[in-house]
Amino acid sequence: MTAASDLPTALPYDDETYAGLQKSAREHLWMHFTRMSSYDNADVPVIVRGEGAYVYDAKGRRYLDALAGLFVSQVGHGRTELAEAAAKQASELAYFPLWSYAHPQAIRLAERVANYAPGDLNRVFFTSGGGEAVETAWKLAKNYFKITGKPMKHKVISRTIAYHGTTQGALSITGLPGLKAVFEPLVPSTFRVPNTNFYRAPEHGDDLEAFGRWAADQIAVAIENEGPDTVAAVFLEPVQNAGGCFPPPPGYFQRVREICDQYDVLLVSDEVICAFGRLGHMFGAERYGYQPDMITCAKGLTSGYAPLGAMIASDRLMEPFLHGTETFAHGYTFGGHPVATAVANANLDIFEREGLNRHVLETQDAFRTTLEKLTDLPIVGDVRGDGFFYGIEMVKDKATKETFDDAEAEKLLRGFLSKALYDAGLYCRADDRGDPVIQLSPPLVCDQEHFDEIEQKLRAVLEEAWTKL
Numbered sequence: 001m002t003a004a005s006d007l008p009t010a011l012p013y014d015d016e017t018y019a020g021l022q023k024s025a026r027e028h029l030w031m032h033f034t035r036m037s038s039y040d041n042a043d044v045p046v047i048v049r050g051e052g053a054y055v056y057d058a059k060g061r062r063y064l065d066a067l068a069g070l071f072v073s074q075v076g077h078g079r080t081e082l083a084e085a086a087a088k089q090a091s092e093l094a095y096f097p098l099w100s101y102a103h104p105q106a107i108r109l110a111e112r113v114a115n116y117a118p119g120d121l122n123r124v125f126f127t128s129g130g131g132e133a134v135e136t137a138w139k140l141a142k143n144y145f146k147i148t149g150k151p152m153k154h155k156v157i158s159r160t161i162a163y164h165g166t167t168q169g170a171l172s173i174t175g176l177p178g179l180k181a182v183f184e185p186l187v188p189s190t191f192r193v194p195n196t197n198f199y200r201a202p203e204h205g206d207d208l209e210a211f212g213r214w215a216a217d218q219i220a221v222a223i224e225n226e227g228p229d230t231v232a233a234v235f236l237e238p239v240q241n242a243g244g245c246f247p248p249p250p251g252y253f254q255r256v257r258e259i260c261d262q263y264d265v266l267l268v269s270d271e272v273i274c275a276f277g278r279l280g281h282m283f284g285a286e287r288y289g290y291q292p293d294m295i296t297c298a299k300g301l302t303s304g305y306a307p308l309g310a311m312i313a314s315d316r317l318m319e320p321f322l323h324g325t326e327t328f329a330h331g332y333t334f335g336g337h338p339v340a341t342a343v344a345n346a347n348l349d350i351f352e353r354e355g356l357n358r359h360v361l362e363t364q365d366a367f368r369t370t371l372e373k374l375t376d377l378p379i380v381g382d383v384r385g386d387g388f389f390y391g392i393e394m395v396k397d398k399a400t401k402e403t404f405d406d407a408e409a410e411k412l413l414r415g416f417l418s419k420a421l422y423d424a425g426l427y428c429r430a431d432d433r434g435d436p437v438i439q440l441s442p443p444l445v446c447d448q449e450h451f452d453e454i455e456q457k458l459r460a461v462l463e464e465a466w467t468k469l
Contacts, residue, residue: 011049012060021046021058035414045422050077053443053450055427066428066442066454071241071273071389072304075350076443082305082346089342098126098336105341112348113301113310116282119291123318125328126336127309130272130298131165134235136311137268137294138169139330141232147320150264153232157222157265159195161434163242164235164270173235176242176433191226193218196246199382199393200401200435212249220259233266233294238274238284244391244437245384253290266293266317272309276300277351277444279387280360287386293317303347306340356444360387363447370451371440374458379466388446392438392458396469403435408469412436416465426457 013021025044030036046058053076055065065073075082089105096103110124125140127133138156145153156173158164164173171180172187175195180186194202194215204211223231234256240246260267269292274284276297281287283295294317298309321328334340351357364387371390374380381395394412396402404412409432417430417438429439438458442450 011056011058013048013058018046018058038414052076052078053446061425063422063425063427064442064450064453064457066426066440066450068441068443069304070299071278071441072299074277074300074356074444075303075347075354076445079303079305079350081350082303082343085342085346086306086339089339093338095338097331097333099331103338103341105338105345106336109336109341109344109348112345113312117295117312118283118285120315121292121295121312122315123313125311125313126332126341127298127311128307128332128334128337129309130296131167131170131309132332132335133272133296133298133309133311134165134170134173134270135167136330137235137270137296137313138173138233140294140311140313140317140328141266141268143328143330144266144317144320145232147326150229152230153264155189155191155226155231156233156235157191157193157219157226157231158235159240160192161195161197161243162235162237162240163433165272179433189230191222193222195240195243196248196252197240197243197434198246198249199384208249209251212252213255215249216252216255216259219256220263223259223263223265228263228265231263231265233268234260235268235270237270238279238288239386239389241273241439242431243434244382244393244431244439245386245389246391247384247386248288253285253288257290260293268292268294268296271295271297272299273441274389277356277360277387278389278441280357280364282351282357301347302340302344303350305347306337306343307334308337308340308344309335354445360444363451364388366448367446367451370448370455373455374462377459377462377466379462379469385440388442388444390440392440394436394438394462394465409436412465412469416468417461420461420464421457424457424461426454426461428454 022043047055048058049056053065054062056062113124114122125136127136142154158173158175160175162175164170169187172190175192196215198208198211201211203214269285271284279287285292293314295312302308320326371383379394381398382393384391396404413430413432413436431437431439
């Protein structure tokens with residue numbers, strides 16, 4: 001078998017090397033969230049190179065990365081200065097933990113992130129990724145209330161269909177029953193409220209603001225039902241990902257903030273996807289004008305060039321830990337890794353130098369307008385999102401909004417769309433965590449040329465999909 005050191009740098013890979021990769025993948029690689037039987041009689045897609053908004057597979061085929069990897073590659077692929085920043089840091093200090101010690105890159109990045117964050121969110125706790133950031137936020141919420149005289153406040157409220165991670169705590173907060181069932185029992189004391197999917201609003205379907213007020217008020221109802229002295233936090237994404245990009249109605253987060261203040265409940269803005277330019281701001285909370293008590297983030301912090309996440313907390317939450325023997329007894333071996341934080345600093349340099357947030361804000365309307373052209377297709381029920389973050393919901397009947405049953409969704413998404421989109425040279429996500437949707441989150445460097453390519457390839461595939469229903 002071909003050794004890793006023998007792999008060619010030119011594309012396409014030769015037949016022998018490609019066959020060796022396929023054999024090794026089938027025999028040894030356990031891919032994440034993957035139905036492994038899908039590759040019993042099909043090749044495993046092997047992506048080997050990236051440049052700008054595109055990635056290339058081992059056979060030399062090019063794909064527009066319309067998902068930014070996994071909502072990650074904000075500055076695009078192939079940025080040699082990020083690789084150079086990693087190499088430089090590794091040669092100086094490859095590793096040291098943040099357990100009672102610090103290093104310059106983590107110090108610099110913590111100050112930088114705190115300066116970007118809204119209000120008094122000045123305390124940055126680094127993790128390896130987003131799920132760990134969510135775990136950290138829940139643990140801090142419980143710890144904080146225990147040492148400030150409210151030891152029963154431990155429960156968490158989140159929204160239906162929302163995804164917050166795969167670790168035991170983060171999965172418990174997640175609102176996707178099918179994703180949780182095989183791992184139960186999970187961490188108890190999490191409760192769900194309605195999300196902000198206006199397309200399928202159960203109340204006030206003709207009034208967006210009234211719907212938003214109703215959805216926010218359900219958080220107060222849940223707090224009252226559980227007992228305000230037992231609820232510690234509410235976890236909400238600025239734009240909810242799972243289900244296909246649910247933006248907040250006007251006034252929604254302002255009402256949520258009022259409710260949290262009324263009941264002394266912490267508002268956690270889960271921005272693992274929405275932070276660092278995805279919505280045209282460093283943080284989604286800024287776009288929608290609300291002040292969280294904590295922000296969780298990851299992904300775009302390094303644009304995927306190294307694994308890194310963070311929980312950003314207010315000065316109020318840090319204050320009890322600044323005195324006496326109090327310690328937040330929590331941490332990760334690789335949280336705030338020197339190489340990862342060096343890459344993050346270099347990544348944020350690119351953000352500032354190239355004005356990526358400004359670029360998103362200047363081109364977001366064009367992206368929306370281009371995607372909305374697809375609404376003339378009978379299979380497209382809704383196009384929704386903000387910034388560079390969109391979901392396209394597919395339906396059987398546009399007039400009634402009738403969706404697909406489980407068998408039909410299986411046939412549509414896994415039986416046709418996933419492979420057809422990839423074959424068309426478009427990497428995105430066909431997802432049924434909720435009603436069937438296609439999710440799009442291209443690199444922040446994309447422009448009209450890329451928007452048009454996305455629309456044209458989606459159109460061709462969706463037109464064919466409709467004929468197969």
